[in-house]
Amino acid sequence: xxxxxxxxxxxxxxxxxxxxxxxxxxxxxxxxxxxxxxxxxxxxxxxxxxxxxxxxxxxxxxxxxxxxxxxxxxxxxxxxxxxxxxxxxx
Numbered sequence: 048x049x050x051x052x053x054x055x056x057x058x059x060x061x062x063x064x065x066x067x068x069x070x071x072x073x074x075x076x077x078x079x080x081x082x083x084x085x086x087x088x089x090x091x092x093x094x095x096x097x098x099x100x101x102x103x104x105x106x107x108x109x110x111x112x113x114x115x116x117x118x119x120x121x122x123x124x125x126x127x128x129x130x131x132x133x134x135x136x137x
Contacts, residue, residue: 069113069120072133073104085130086112089123 069090071082079101086097090112103110112134113120120136127134 066114067117067120067136068111070109070135070137071104071112072109074133089126
């Protein structure tokens with residue numbers, strides 16, 4: 048009999064809670080102002096939240112900007128991609 052591989056902790060968390068994260072990745076194309084304005088417009092962040100998220104993504108390479116179900120995050124993900132930001136639902 049074959050052994051089943053254990054799923055990563057993130058997959059187990061998603062199965063148990065339905066929680067996903069929308070992750071913003073750093074890029075060398077968009078200005079801080081564009082990223083901040085997009086986070087305010089699309090994710091409904093305050094200006095302070097948006098600035099902090101932009102800085103974290105810049106210095107750490109990525110930043111979780113929203114949590115929710117896949118269906119909740121998908122339209123936000125699509126709009127951020129339309130605005131040419133690098134994001135992924137994880």
